[in-house]
Amino acid sequence: MTNVYAGNLSWSVTDRDLHDFMQAAGDVKSATVIRYPDGRSKGWGLVEFESSTGSQEAIASYNDRELMGRKIFIREDRETGEAGGLPPPGGAAADGSKGGGKGRGRGGRASRGSRARPPLEAPAEEATSGTALFVGNLPWSTTSQQLKEVFSEYNVKTAEVKAGYDGRSRGYGIVSFESEEDAASGLQLGGYNLDGREMLVRFDRSSDE
Numbered sequence: 244m245t246n247v248y249a250g251n252l253s254w255s256v257t258d259r260d261l262h263d264f265m266q267a268a269g270d271v272k273s274a275t276v277i278r279y280p281d282g283r284s285k286g287w288g289l290v291e292f293e294s295s296t297g298s299q300e301a302i303a304s305y306n307d308r309e310l311m312g313r314k315i316f317i318r319e320d321r322e323t324g325e326a327g328g329l330p331p332p333g334g335a336a337a338d339g340s341k342g343g344g345k346g347r348g349r350g351g352r353a354s355r356g357s358r359a360r361p362p363l364e365a366p367a368e369e370a371t372s373g374t375a376l377f378v379g380n381l382p383w384s385t386t387s388q389q390l391k392e393v394f395s396e397y398n399v400k401t402a403e404v405k406a407g408y409d410g411r412s413r414g415y416g417i418v419s420f421e422s423e424e425d426a427a428s429g430l431q432l433g434g435y436n437l438d439g440r441e442m443l444v445r446f447d448r449s450s451d452e
Contacts, residue, residue: 269297
């Protein structure tokens with residue numbers, strides 16, 4: 244194994260930043276920050292080392308180290324060589340049950356919690372407009388403020404991570420926007436990697452706005 248997955252990257256991290264940061268672990272063959280078609284970072288990347296020694300050192304010593312203001316996490320990339328992309332939001336990672344997640348941001352730290360996640364599949368009648376979005380498949384540690392910051396460029400009014408009676412996160416939240424146009428723009432973050440989980444984003448059916 245010579246490839247590792249690097250998650251929770253700052254949006255400003257470039258391929259070169261990631262390459263230089265990981266170089267001390269071993270000879271880096273390539274480092275790539277994965278991006279959306281419009282060039283925005285997805286918050287994770289892949290690093291290939293010349294030998295397995297480098298990748299093992301990276302996993303052992305670089306997990307939770309800070310890179311450009313964020314603590315990143317490092318683990319084995321379990322999908323080396325897979326062409327193409329990520330599953331649709333709410334797919335294999337929705338319950339974190341498939342082998343702790345597949346390398347490219349699909350599982351992250353799913354093993355941290357043993358609680359089952361609420362179903363994320365949309366019923367037949369899917370909302371197609373509104374000023375609020377449902378955001379699912381969130382890490383248990385996500386706060387309302389963090390969720391608001393993720394959508395901050397789209398004129399967010401409020402963001403709330405929903406909690407159960409015990410005060411623990413239910414793994415999803417509701418984000419409201421100034422306008423339907425802002426909410427529609429926020430849909431672009433569907434599949435966005437937040438702390439190792441790809442967010443499910445759709446219009447909130449329960450919104451009465």
